[in-house]
Amino acid sequence: MFESAEIGHAIDKATYDAAVPDLREALLQAQYRLKAQAKFPVLILINGIEGAGKGETIKLLNEWMDPRLIRVDSFDVPSDEELSHPPAWRFWRRLPPKGHTGIFFGNWYSKMLEDRVHGRIKGAELKLATARAQRLERMLCDEGMLIFKFWFHLSKDQMNARLDSLKNDPLHSWRISPLDWQQSKTYDKFVRYGEQILRLSSRDFAPWYVVEGADERYRSLTVGRILLEGLQAALAAAEQPGQSVAQPHSAPLQVDLDHLSLLDSLDLSQKLDKDNYQQQLAEEQARLSRLLRDRRLRKRGVLALFEGHDAAGKGSAIRRVTGALDPRMYRTVQIAAPTDEERAQPWLWRFWRNVPERGKFTIFDRSWYGRVLVERVEGFCTPEEWLRAYSEINDFEEQLVDADIVLVKFWLSIDKKTQLKRFKEREDTAFKRFKITDEDWRNRERWDDYGHAVADMVDRTSTEIAPWTLVEANDKRFARVKVLRTLNEALEAAIEKGR
């Protein structure tokens, strides 16, 4: 969930200085249009890692925009008066009216997260609290409110560096929070439960935006752009005559400011020589065969799914997985266009029918992620449909994991040059020609669109219960061994946990 926010996004000063004046001007204009329309309010929730620039961003927004139309509230220790009312009362009294913007620094999420981190509530209570938050937000959105939820993120190293620098700065030492962030365990818990909250509460009507907080310029421009584009879309929608009250959430899920995407951050030069490959492949295949026969896995299903660029080698990686297995031990499901019968059902139905039962191993060659990849990019479904698909997928996978299914998800990644080479090879080799179609060439033209869709997908569906594994697949040998090893490690972890 935080993958794209740990890759070192940064913006240089010149680019930043060039971009800010227009952004500020546009934000101000949007703000005045919001005030003039007076049709809906805007609420910005600020959460995330200590030191990731939450406070700085709020200050900046007040500087960039007209502060008379923004109200910042921080909800820290509740007042006596607040304590003597129902918990939500303190938020209700601070809601921004139509035409205005409210920034909640510390909000319903910070409370439940801190309670969970400090062991004051258990897992079930956190889930109930998230469900309550979701009902509240649903109601606010039904009443017209436009909600932005920002999670400011730092990797653990980034956070430690940041806290160290603050500690030595007498001007900023007040910033050290009461939470003992120096403890490595606190960070881990915060991120773990934070991820859980984000997974359960990121919905199409009020999605979370995760922003890498290390570089101030990147962080500021990103927040500004997301706000601007979301606001402009909502303002335009509110001007339509027959417009429904609920605001469409049309901010981009990520803004591509520094052209550094999650996939670009992979080291695709990793390889394995032939000897090493053959040895490791044989070892991992034997290990897989042994693990799948382990009686402690008998009560669990196993599901491995493969997505990836065209020609990234999904098929050949799958063949290496199944290579050492008895055909009765696994089943491969090829996902292509849905049948008529499948089209007459909710979109997840065709995947539900192929969920492995206890003790079985199912491999999905492409999967439900087509909804947020090809269907999104090619326009086979509406933005509303693929936007809500992220939470539908997370709900679906939660059920798989709750039913003790070991779920392993692979994205096989290659670069554009490697793809071209492989496409040409396919065209030049008679027995491979069936593998290359006009569609592959068309998809290739949308390389960048697919890249954004993949980054959104990983950011929104790589969860603590069902993480993505990104596989560097320029070298097929490296990719195959990494796939097998990851799968084996997941199975071992499952056996270990089941003890």
Place this chain on the structure above:
Amino acid sequence: MFESAEIGHAIDKATYDAAVPDLREALLQAQYRLKAQAKFPVLILINGIEGAGKGETIKLLNEWMDPRLIRVDSFDVPSDEELSHPPAWRFWRRLPPKGHTGIFFGNWYSKMLEDRVHGRIKGAELKLATARAQRLERMLCDEGMLIFKFWFHLSKDQMNARLDSLKNDPLHSWRISPLDWQQSKTYDKFVRYGEQILRLSSRDFAPWYVVEGADERYRSLTVGRILLEGLQAALAAAEQPGQSVAQPHSAPLQVDLDHLSLLDSLDLSQKLDKDNYQQQLAEEQARLSRLLRDRRLRKRGVLALFEGHDAAGKGSAIRRVTGALDPRMYRTVQIAAPTDEERAQPWLWRFWRNVPERGKFTIFDRSWYGRVLVERVEGFCTPEEWLRAYSEINDFEEQLVDADIVLVKFWLSIDKKTQLKRFKEREDTAFKRFKITDEDWRNRERWDDYGHAVADMVDRTSTEIAPWTLVEANDKRFARVKVLRTLNEALEAAIEKGR
């Protein structure tokens, strides 16, 4: 929540026989239109009290409609295959395709309800299960499905009579369920937890319909009419060009078949003579004053709200409540049209700002129920808005009760004749003339519409945590004493429970 389904609804044979042919014909036509459009499926969930006619209704629907387009599934003990998949798998595999109707007899609700009744899960788990069900239904509706949820109800006496009659009938003895329904405790738990499930899972996109099951003819016609009207509305909407996927749920919340409404079932002839009244009033006022000073209530807020017909005597009843109290002990909130500031906020905001704090007593003269009464009847809000208001209100009141507020809700009911008499008195008495306006006369013309709105309101918001008290108010003395006594009993129960 089950108020309207315990008043002895019945349809005579002649009316029934006259109504059925047209209903069947219309249902069949709707079914064929559904098939021809093939745009969305219909799912009917059947739940409720043992012996309330669940099975009979399913049989009847199969008889009335084309059984080739209906599939009935009952989900009782899961098969081995079902047990080895995630729990929802058994429902997914049976979902009706577009153009078809599925009836789920036994479904996600029956499972969680039985688990709760038999103590296999606790309160928090029931809430989580309901939240999961809601996410599933939300997704199905987003994908276009039209969902009807029926709860077939019997009062405890009705159920016992029904079970007795079945027991003596050799043809029907197989119907006795494995659940030991003969035990009075089972019924109580079933109704209590059932009500909780209905409160949490009745949403605008998939509301519950509670049907009194004692009279077969009434039950059958009611279900038929709700299905027909909901189907026809959804079919018409699906034919609109720019129609969104989600089906509007436009079935009436109740169908007025036997013209017996909840308010008609009240015995308005109840009265108190002057001597008794004065004695009881003084007693109850003293008791209230004593209770409100009880230190065990110091940590709790008290909220009493008054709704009722125009001229039903809300104001004078409130004056009797406050009569014996020190003005510092209470606050009265008059709800009229919202201010500009209130209009710029979500509709519940103006009530949130008046929620009593710990240790305080607040009286609402009219309340948030205006949303589903005057605003609904006069068209001040859209059907979507008042439909979702029921669950918004239940969520709101749950928060009040969770914050230890004692919540008491009164509907003061008079008949049309009494209202006329009081209107005329007001016009004839100089110092009362300010109390009667043209608006009162206009409201009076919509007497029946208000009656339906009140019945819907009570059925959908009288919950185990916040029940309605219907006050027979033709006799003002009787009404005042009943109000005071009910309030006192609620306070005593709260003190008792808090020990």
